[in-house]
Amino acid sequence: MKIPLFAENLRKTYRDFWGRPRTEAVRGISLAVRPGEVVGLLGPNGSGKSTTIKMVLGLLRPDGGKVELFGLPPSEPAARRHVGYLPELPDQHRFLTPRETLAYHAGLMGLPSSGADARAEALLDRVGLARAAFDKPLSECSKGMARRAGLAAALLGDPQLVVLDEPTSGLDPVGRHEVKELICELSRDGKAVLLSSHLLSEVQDVCTRVAIMVAGLVRAEGNLSGLLERRDAVRFTVSGLPPEKEADCRAALGVASGGLDVAVDHPAATLEEYFLEVLRAAREEGGAEGGAAAVADGGGAR
Amino acid sequence: MKRTVAVFARAAAASFALQWRSLSRSHFAAALLALLAAVVAVLPAQLRPDGTAGGARHMIAGWTLGVTMALLGGATLWAGCASVPGEGRRFAAVRVSPARSMAVFVGRWLALVALSSAILALCLCGLWVQARVRLPRAALETRAVIEPAEGALDEEAKRIRVWAAAPETDPAREEAVVESIRRDLRSDALLPVPPGVARIWRFAPRAPRRDGETLRVSFRCLSPYGSAAGVNGMLAAYSATGNGDAASPTDAAAFGRRVALVRLDASQDSSSEFEIPAAAAECGLVVVFSNAGLRDGTGASALVGWRSSLRATSPGEGLAVNLLRAVPALVAVLSLLAAVGLAAGCAFSFPVAAFAATAAVAMVWLGSSDAYDPNAAPDEVVHVHAASREPNAVDRAVEKAASGIGGTLRAVMAPISRANASEKLADGIVVGMPGALWALTADGVALPLAFALAGAAALRRREFP
Numbered sequence: 076m077k078i079p080l081f082a083e084n085l086r087k088t089y090r091d092f093w094g095r096p097r098t099e100a101v102r103g104i105s106l107a108v109r110p111g112e113v114v115g116l117l118g119p120n121g122s123g124k125s126t127t128i129k130m131v132l133g134l135l136r137p138d139g140g141k142v143e144l145f146g147l148p149p150s151e152p153a154a155r156r157h158v159g160y161l162p163e164l165p166d167q168h169r170f171l172t173p174r175e176t177l178a179y180h181a182g183l184m185g186l187p188s189s190g191a192d193a194r195a196e197a198l199l200d201r202v203g204l205a206r207a208a209f210d211k212p213l214s215e216c217s218k219g220m221a222r223r224a225g226l227a228a229a230l231l232g233d234p235q236l237v238v239l240d241e242p243t244s245g246l247d248p249v250g251r252h253e254v255k256e257l258i259c260e261l262s263r264d265g266k267a268v269l270l271s272s273h274l275l276s277e278v279q280d281v282c283t284r285v286a287i288m289v290a291g292l293v294r295a296e297g298n299l300s301g302l303l304e305r306r307d308a309v310r311f312t313v314s315g316l317p318p319e320k321e322a323d324c325r326a327a328l329g330v331a332s333g334g335l336d337v338a339v340d341h342p343a344a345t346l347e348e349y350f351l352e353v354l355r356a357a358r359e360e361g362g363a364e365g366g367a368a369a370v371a372d373g374g375g376a377r
Numbered sequence: 378m379k380r381t382v383a384v385f386a387r388a389a390a391a392s393f394a395l396q397w398r399s400l401s402r403s404h405f406a407a408a409l410l411a412l413l414a415a416v417v418a419v420l421p422a423q424l425r426p427d428g429t430a431g432g433a434r435h436m437i438a439g440w441t442l443g444v445t446m447a448l449l450g451g452a453t454l455w456a457g458c459a460s461v462p463g464e465g466r467r468f469a470a471v472r473v474s475p476a477r478s479m480a481v482f483v484g485r486w487l488a489l490v491a492l493s494s495a496i497l498a499l500c501l502c503g504l505w506v507q508a509r510v511r512l513p514r515a516a517l518e519t520r521a522v523i524e525p526a527e528g529a530l531d532e533e534a535k536r537i538r539v540w541a542a543a544p545e546t547d548p549a550r551e552e553a554v555v556e557s558i559r560r561d562l563r564s565d566a567l568l569p570v571p572p573g574v575a576r577i578w579r580f581a582p583r584a585p586r587r588d589g590e591t592l593r594v595s596f597r598c599l600s601p602y603g604s605a606a607g608v609n610g611m612l613a614a615y616s617a618t619g620n621g622d623a624a625s626p627t628d629a630a631a632f633g634r635r636v637a638l639v640r641l642d643a644s645q646d647s648s649s650e651f652e653i654p655a656a657a658a659e660c661g662l663v664v665v666f667s668n669a670g671l672r673d674g675t676g677a678s679a680l681v682g683w684r685s686s687l688r689a690t691s692p693g694e695g696l697a698v699n700l701l702r703a704v705p706a707l708v709a710v711l712s713l714l715a716a717v718g719l720a721a722g723c724a725f726s727f728p729v730a731a732f733a734a735t736a737a738v739a740m741v742w743l744g745s746s747d748a749y750d751p752n753a754a755p756d757e758v759v760h761v762h763a764a765s766r767e768p769n770a771v772d773r774a775v776e777k778a779a780s781g782i783g784g785t786l787r788a789v790m791a792p793i794s795r796a797n798a799s800e801k802l803a804d805g806i807v808v809g810m811p812g813a814l815w816a817l818t819a820d821g822v823a824l825p826l827a828f829a830l831a832g833a834a835a836l837r838r839r840e841f842p
Contacts, residue, residue, distance in 0.1 A: 089842070126842075129469075129841065129842070132469075132472075132473045133472065133473070134469055134472055134473070134840065134841040134842075135840050135841070135842060136840060150837070152475040152476070152477060153475070155473055155474060155475045156475040158473060160469070160470060160473040162466050162467070162469045162470060163466065164466075165465070165466060165467065166466065166467060166470070167467065168395065168398075168399065168464075168467060170398060170399060170402040170403070171395075171398065175394075175398070178391070178394075179391050179394065179395050180391075180470070180474065181387075181391070182387045182388055182390055182391020182392075182394070182476075183388050183391050183392075183470075183471060183474035183475075183476040183481075184388075184474055184475060184476070185383070185384030185385075185387045185388055185475065185476070186387070187383075187387075188387070228470070238473075
């Protein structure tokens with residue numbers, strides 16, 4: 076099978092009206108996303124992430140280099156048939172309802188109308204949109220609900236390559252968690268995912284590989300575990316150790332290591348894990364219903 | 378192939394639905410509808426006609442329809458310009474989808490045409506109600522123009538050539554001169570009729586459609602100074618029974634039995650209108666205008682157009698039917714404007730597209746009218762700077778390019794110009810269905826599809842940073 080996304084030595088310079096070079100946005104990057112991979116593009120503002128994504132999708136013409144989607148140039152409709160794209164905000168027409176949004180994208184993809192409604196409903200369910208919002212104009216929906224509708228539209232044609240630009244932007248922690256699970260699910264289904272985000276924790280949770288861009292160049296690239304592993308330190312985790320035994324353990328480790336510094340601490344959950352835990356507990360106790368979000372969202376996120 | 382067509386149609390339908398919803402759910406459409414409703418409801422009450430039935434029709438039907446079309450046409454053009462740029466980043470999803478640019482263009486164009494046509498239909502209904510309420514019965518009647526017979530123009534061109542100058546010795550050159558006169562007649566240029574000379578129109582035999590039907594003949598000429606007075610002449614209508622081989626314009630017997638004779642006085646406005654029984658044209662009708670000049674044989678030439686000066690008409694079906702007949706030609710105008718706006722919007726940002734499209738439409742509108750200099754020889758180029766220097770190669774190239782562009786624009790816009798629906802509605806003249814349908818086919822469908830090709834190509838080339 077052809078690689079879903081292959082880019083080699085991509086370059087892009089933005090020019091002024093007279094064609095004079097103004098900004099060298101991308102200065103020769105290479106990228107490949109294979110089936111089942113979730114690749115994260117990281118970098119500060121102006122590092123060239125969005126430009127790279129736009130070149131990959133054919134929205135911008137590279138000044139140099141080569142891009143192929145499933146072995147074809149992005150300008151070929153056949154290449155774009157297997158691509159799902161969630162642009163950065165604002166990504167959807169505010170006068171359409173989520174159901175109409177999906178019908179519109181289904182038409183653009185040339186999908187037959189038979190069963191389109193059922194497919195749209197299933198996808199809107201999958202991205203966690205409340206049923207009461209299916210027929211509500213997006214102008215009356217929250218930013219998060221609109222983002223979910225956009226995500227459903229990106230997945231409509233069962234794409235083999237999914238490109239997500241800030242997919243969790245505007246989503247609450249629950250929505251972020253659901254989207255992260257969805258991305259992992261896509262990866263398990265063998266889809267290739269290219270993700271651009273500012274949220275490092277999000278990228279860390281879902282990506283198998285990352286490319287860190289600075290000033291139009293990829294400064295670091297590789298598997299997350301390999302990149303993040305600190306080979307100069309070792310961490311022992313002992314569950315259920317009584318506090319009075321801590322000092323003994325520290326002393327024993329100090330002796331065993333030949334007098335090296337030994338740090339002992341308690342592993343902490345991430346804030347997101349803690350937030351989700353509190354929310355789950357509240358729901359179990361029946362205290363999560365009501366409030367403005369429930370009224371506005373017709374039941375809120377589930 | 379079948380699948381490709383189906384995919385194209387689905388993408389076009391999706392684009393149609395989006396454009397339709399975008400406009401119909403926006404404040405823009407509501408504001409436009411309110412504005413047009415106000416125009417149709419209020420404008421006729423504000424206009425002060427000249428007291429004649431024709432004047433009242435011209436004011437109410439002509440002005441109201443003119444203002445309505447100007448507002449609706451402008452709105453359609455600008456809505457087209459805003460279609461793609463107005464979406465901003467959202468359009469990226471369209472570009473990344475496998476939809477063909479052509480399908481996206483066609484769907485949006487059809488939606489613009491459908492919506493503006495629906496608004497036009499509402500305006501025409503309002504206009505009809507206004508006309509029924511405000512116009513006298515006579516102003517609601519329409520007249521169908523009877524065109525001169527095939528060959529009458531050719532015959533007249535040869536006659537004009539005979540009195541104009543001695544024939545050329547070279548037959549090819551002589552034929553070129555006659556052809557240039559034919560061209561002037563066909564384009565309705567005002568040609569001079571000197572004193573003692575006549576202009577003759579022949580009409581094919583035509584059976585009356587019902588008993589008691591009358592044909593109306595209207596005539597109007599201009600003096601060389603462009604005024605509507607100062608010409609002495611005779612206007613005569615003949616029931617064609619003679620052989621038509623007239624030795625002179627006053628050789629009446631050659632044309633047949635005279636059924637009407639009207640004298641045009643220099644002190645009047647050189648126009649006349651009379652009615653004759655339709656039965657008089659059963660074997661054909663001949664109308665002769667002769668410039669009598671002054672008693673001493675001198676006097677001014679009359680400027681006469683082949684179509685605009687003489688008009689023979691028969692009774693038509695009424696204003697309601699005429700409004701329906703005008704619809705294809707009016708829709709053709711809206712369709713073309715939508716396509717021009719969309720194509721501009723596909724290539725440029727909204728401000729640039731709106732400026733370029735508006736300027737282009739204004740230039741075509743102003744440039745599609747024929748300027749006529751009665752003193753210039755046929756096809757002779759008039760150089761305003763001729764006295765100072767001879768035209769050089771650059772002048773000639775610029776003139777050639779300008780002439781080519783002007784000629785192309787006139788040819789391209791000819792179907793709409795010839796259908797001339799707005800003016801005919803204002804004049805109470807029946808809008809020809811073949812002409813209106815041809816305008817819709819050529820300028821309302823074929824030409825927009827050419828713009829669609831250009832717009833789709835621009836869309837494929839466009840970048841979305």
